[in-house]
Amino acid sequence: MxxxxxxxxxxxxxxxxxxxxxxxxxxxxxxxxxxxxxxxxxxxxxxxxxxxxxxxxxxxxxxxxxxxxxxxxxxxxxxxxxxxxxxxxxxxxxxxxxxxxxxxxxxxxxxMSMVFQKFGLLPHRSILDNVAFGLELRGEDKEDREKRAQQAIDTVGLRGFEQQLPAQLSGGMQQRVGLARALTNNxxxxxxxxxxxxxxxxxxxxxxxxxxxxxxxxxxxxxxxxxxxxxxxxxxxxxxxxxxxxxxxxxxxxxxxxxxxxxxxxxxxxxxDRKTIITAGSLMHNKPTMVRFGKDGPEGTLRKMRTTGLDVLPVVNDDQVFLGFVWVNDAVISAKRKDPTVESVIKRDVPTVGTEVTVEEMLPLITATRSPIAVTDKDSGVLLGIVSQNSVVIEATRFNEQEITELKENANHN
Incomplete structure (x- = not known):
């Protein structure tokens, strides 16, 4: 927020x-x-x-x-x-x-309008009259309040039920009436x-x-x-x-x-179920070591890999826009060829997500590649961080202490 x-x-x-x-x-x-x-x-x-x-x-x-x-x-x-x-x-x-x-x-x-757990509908009034009731209390004329009530009824998907009585509707439909009544006052x-x-x-x-x-x-x-x-x-x-x-x-x-x-x-x-809630924005490493295209050649890339102990690094341009990943084996080949840049060995067909994407949504992305997941700004493409495959798997398979206890008890019982 x-x-x-x-x-x-x-x-x-x-x-x-x-x-x-x-x-x-x-x-x-x-x-x-x-x-x-x-x-x-x-x-x-x-x-x-x-x-x-x-x-x-x-x-x-x-x-x-x-x-x-x-x-x-x-x-x-x-x-x-x-x-x-x-x-x-x-x-x-x-x-x-x-x-x-x-x-x-x-x-x-x-x-302010209020919607209660108990629907509070007037049993002998039609759905239209129930929805218009608040406007009636305000003294608005019948034509205007019925028009606005009909708009609210349409909004909650109850068109065709205007002349029914509350008892003729299911519980879910009655709650829609309560919602429409609250919306009628705008x-x-x-x-x-x-x-x-x-x-x-x-x-x-x-x-x-x-x-x-x-x-x-x-x-x-x-x-x-x-x-x-x-x-x-x-x-x-x-x-x-x-x-x-x-x-x-x-x-x-x-x-x-x-x-x-x-x-x-x-x-x-x-x-x-944490995997439906935890997002890339929480899991990402937001200050990853990056290969800067045009500045870091293959030898510079390998030096960064040796320093960090990583075998894969993201590549960005001068504006920090994500271009892809480069792997250590490919960087070695590029260095032996004495390539001036890593352009030929950048893996561009790799997963990228926004910060709001959940672990559950990221799981399918890691099944088809061994690449980390790049977290980028959805508008500019700027690299915001990196989510490792390990962190996705760990979060997706995480058990709390109660669940572990239950698993052990079930195992012992069986």
């Missing part, structure tokens, strides 16, 4: 405490008492503990954690369905915690609370794919709550992991997998 993107939502020192003795609990929290200690002393529960984070415009931001982590509670604080005990929530630079009831309703109706921010968790696995996957397609098209700012790590990885630009109301880590899936901030996060992600 690029830092220069405009900030859409900013949360500062957000605290939420449930219970009657909030002031005492807040004081104890400030003294560094734990959630358990505060509960024992005040009978108050700390739902959110000093949350600080930013969400960028157009970002798909996932909040995840186990039950009781505070993820859904935090989501509801973003539009004040739950009132924070202290702290600030800025949307488009405006602090919504300072808005009165009428102003807050305007924010919910124009800037919100800048969509808040989605476990939106797909009630669906069966096949429909859930279908809805995830649908959501990815919609986001690619509409570029909304989406805040999505889930307890499913695979879902978070599939959907999220960045993921925030919570435990007991505390933010444990925020980062891309790759950042969290390669550099977990806490033992909790490490345990949380230990069984993720």
């Amino acid at each position: 690029k830092e220069e993107r405009p900030v859409k939502i900013k949360v500062e020192d957000l605290i939420l405490i449930f219970g009657k003795q909030k002031e005492q609990a807040l004081k104890l929290l400030g003294e560094g008492k734990t959630k358990k200690e505060i509960l024992a002393t005040t009978n108050c529960t700390v739902g959110i503990n000093r949350a600080n984070f930013e969400i960028y415009e157009g970002e798909f931001f996932v909040i995840m954690g186990l039950s009781g982590s505070g993820k859904s509670t935090l989501l509801r604080c973003l539009n004040r369905l739950i009132e924070p005990t202290s702290g600030n929530v800025f949307v488009n630079g405006t602090d919504i915690t300072r808005k009165n009831h009428k102003q807050l309703l305007d924010v919910r109706r124009s800037e 919100p800048e921010v969509m808040l989605m609370d476990e939106a797909f968790s009630a669906l069966d696995p096949l429909i859930k996957t279908e809805m995830q794919d649908e959501m990815i397609g919609l986001q690619n098209k509409l570029k909304k700012t989406v805040v999505f709550v889930t307890h499913d790590l695979d879902e978070a990885i599939k959907l999220g630009d960045r993921i925030m992991i919570m435990k007991d109301g505390i933010i444990e880590q925020i980062g891309t899936a790759e950042e969290i997998l390669t550099n977990p901030a806490t033992e909790y996060v490490e345990a949380f992600v230990e069984k993720v």
Whole structure:
């Protein structure tokens, strides 16, 4: 995620405490008492503990954690369905915690929409009327709201079901209705609370794919709550992991997998299939020794190989554009011929990838060649780094300690 993107939502020192003795609990929290200690002393529960984070415009931001982590509670604080005990929530630079009831309703109706796990459809209204309901509450005329509702229905692929009742639709289709209703207001921010968790696995996957397609098209700012790590990885630009109301880590899936901030996060992600997440950008050696075409001849190339202990080196031109690889045996032959350059021995038909390509996608590339994989800028062709075949294989076959234990137990059992 690029830092220069405009900030859409900013949360500062957000605290939420449930219970009657909030002031005492807040004081104890400030003294560094734990959630358990505060509960024992005040009978108050700390739902959110000093949350600080930013969400960028157009970002798909996932909040995840186990039950009781505070993820859904935090989501509801973003539009004040739950009132924070202290702290600030800025949307488009405006602090919504300072808005009165009428102003807050305007924010919910124009800037933010919410999609719940329970579809919340009105059973005796048609799909068209359900989707248009928010516009009806805003007082918009029937013709206009039905036109906009129809556009949203078309967007989520439900054309032809406008006059059906919710009970006549499958669970996945009902969730599409909820999504269409949220889109009808053309919100800048969509808040989605476990939106797909009630669906069966096949429909859930279908809805995830649908959501990815919609986001690619509409570029909304989406805040999505889930307890499913695979879902978070599939959907999220960045993921925030919570435990007991505390933010444990925020980062891309790759950042969290390669550099977990806490033992909790490490345990949380230990069984993720890393090869579908880890990319060339993480594995590459970003300062490789290079042969500079036009400057390094065969003898100079061999000297670099002897110095580094490598038997293959990338070749670049004066602009650092990747040209191919040269191997030690070929460099020796070229030197014996007294070639002025290594041009005749450059292997050009070699794999190149961008930084975002995953280990899983790189595996087929190493089966047809013994060459390393060059990581290049997709626009300029400039060499960014080198991924060795060994690093791809090691990452693809990596087992965590739990998996190794299970393998040993299975072997002993058999």
